[in-house]
Amino acid sequence: SFSAEMSPLWESPKNINVHVLHEARQWIKQLEPGRGCNLLTGLKHVFTMKELNSLVLIVGSCPDQSLEILSDYAQQCMLGRKLHLHAVAYDCSSPSSLAVLKNLAEAVRGRYHCYSSKGESFDSSDFQLLLQESQKAKDLLGSIKQTFQRRIAPCNFFPKPPKHEGPLVIQTPCVLAKTSKEWLKTYGLKAKKLNLYQVLAPNAFSPVEEFVPILKKTVSSTLHEKAMIQFEWYDGTVKNIHVDLPVLYNYQKLLVKMVRIYEKRIDWLSVASRRIWGSVCERRVVILVDVSVTNSMYLIHIQHSLRLLLEEQMSNKDSSFRMIVTRGNERSVWVLSLQCKGSRNLMSALRRAVEIDFKDKDKHKSQGLYLLTTGIPDQETHTISAYVAEVCRGFDLQLHVCLFSGMEEIDSNGIVPARYANSTETAVAFKEIVQRANGRFHWFGEAGIFESDDITIIVSEMEKANKYSQKKKIQ
Numbered sequence: 429s430f431s432a433e434m435s436p437l438w439e440s441p442k443n444i445n446v447h448v449l450h451e452a453r454q455w456i457k458q459l460e461p462g463r464g465c466n467l468l469t470g471l472k473h474v475f476t477m478k479e480l481n482s483l484v485l486i487v488g489s490c491p492d493q494s495l496e497i498l499s500d501y502a503q504q505c506m507l508g509r510k511l512h513l514h515a516v517a518y519d520c521s522s523p524s525s526l527a528v529l530k531n532l533a534e535a536v537r538g539r540y541h542c543y544s545s546k547g548e549s550f551d552s553s554d555f556q557l558l559l560q561e562s563q564k565a566k567d568l569l570g571s572i573k574q575t576f577q578r579r580i581a582p583c584n585f586f587p588k589p590p591k592h593e594g595p596l597v598i599q600t601p602c603v604l605a606k607t608s609k610e611w612l613k614t615y616g617l618k619a620k621k622l623n624l625y626q627v628l629a630p631n632a633f634s635p636v637e638e639f640v641p642i643l644k645k646t647v648s649s650t651l652h653e654k655a656m657i658q659f660e661w662y663d664g665t666v667k668n669i670h671v672d673l674p675v676l677y678n679y680q681k682l683l684v685k686m687v688r689i690y691e692k693r694i695d696w697l698s699v700a701s702r703r704i705w706g707s708v709c710e711r712r713v714v715i716l717v718d719v720s721v722t723n724s725m726y727l728i729h730i731q732h733s734l735r736l737l738l739e740e741q742m743s744n745k746d747s748s749f750r751m752i753v754t755r756g757n758e759r760s761v762w763v764l765s766l767q768c769k770g771s772r773n774l775m776s777a778l779r780r781a782v783e784i785d786f787k788d789k790d791k792h793k794s795q796g797l798y799l800l801t802t803g804i805p806d807q808e809t810h811t812i813s814a815y816v817a818e819v820c821r822g823f824d825l826q827l828h829v830c831l832f833s834g835m836e837e838i839d840s841n842g843i844v845p846a847r848y849a850n851s852t853e854t855a856v857a858f859k860e861i862v863q864r865a866n867g868r869f870h871w872f873g874e875a876g877i878f879e880s881d882d883i884t885i886i887v888s889e890m891e892k893a894n895k896y897s898q899k900k901k902i903q
Contacts, residue, residue, distance in 0.1 A: 608885045798828050
């Protein structure tokens with residue numbers, strides 16, 4: 429049980445010496461087991477100490493109170509305090525005890541540790557961090573090994589994915605996909621009224637200056653330091669803010685909840701066909717596929733990428749969606765009949781899409797071109813940029829680029845492309861093209877997603893939430 433009495437060691441954390449440690453040891457020896465594990469009472473006693481900067485909880489049985497009660501109380505008491513919590517389950521056979529301590533430590537951004545003298549079980553936040561880093565290192569080594577093997581392997585060494593030639597397994601999305609920009613109009617901090625200035629506005633007052641005739645001078649309003657503080661507003665002005673701690677505590681919890689929602693959005697954007705294509709949001713869609721001869725070794729991968737797209741993101745589109753290959757002889761194709769030849773004639777493919785597939789673009793809304801490519805186009809960047817800016821201006825039509833990097837260093841039977849650029853130069857060129865076409869840029873490789881406009885805007889919202897969380901510590 430948690431005793432309401434405290435050792436002299438805790439009463440005087442400064443200038444600890446051998447004598448004080450000896451007294452603490454004697455005090456510990458006098459402790460006797462009590463009934464239950466009243467952790468809440470212990471926390472209430474400890475949190476009255478103003479100079480406390482580190483707290484270690486050692487628990488041998490499951491606390492009497494629920495995790496929700498303990499977590500809410502600890503978070504409220506630690507709000508604005510630089511207090512580190514370390515929870516230890518000591519020789520405890522109750523799995524629920526470890527779960528409570530582990531989740532409590534995570535809720536207040538602390539650490540946890542599970543100890544068993546019999547060596548039956550072991551868990552630790554520090555150990556988990558090391559395991560995560562170890563796994564990242566293994567994954568990186570595996571990726572490097574795979575890349576090396578693929579560079580020396582002939583084309584027919586690439587295995588076909590399961591059911592590569594089988595019928596499509598169509599999935600029907602529950603709702604129409606949205607860009608992250610549109611998604612944030614519903615789930616953004618401003619939309620949820622969680623902008624820090626929105627929260628503080630009801631209790632924010634501008635300083636008042638008035639001329640007092642009897643004093644014959646201008647007098648500024650003052651504030652009581654315990655009731656109000658001065659806070660810099662978003663426009664650079666200074667406001668007098670009434671500090672309402674329960675409101676700030678609840679605001680902190682809402683920010684944490686929103687950050688978790690944003691993390692789930694990023695996870696969703698990083699898997700399945702969205703890892704390759706991003707989120708295909710428009711109703712009318714044309715797919716432009718780079719099957720130039722430099723991609724001969726990766727034809728199966730391109731086919732598999734298209735298969736994933738057709739299965740997961742195209743069932744709720746208009747029936748007029750088309751696929752066009754970016755080479756000299758463009759035509760609508762079925763995925764398995766794709767063959768790699770020619771160069772990256774992106775301009776020809778764009779003209780085909782705009783002048784034939786989108787010839788009635790003025791009569792429709794929500795139209796998008798999605799380009800899957802691996803390198804720089806044959807034409808100069810400024811030429812393509814000028815063309816897409818002209819054809820997209822004034823219409824609900826965007827060009828989105830999905831760039832796959834990591835292939836340019838591989839020898840494609842000595843074939844030299846019409847133009848050459850490294851990964852970074854290629855990405856810069858396509859970002860310029862996408863910007864002129866009001867589209868989105870998505871850059872990925874075998875190691876994962878390198879850059880994504882949809883993910884970047886969510887990360888920006890998470891950083892804003894973190895900034896608000898830091899600034900809210902104004903009490």
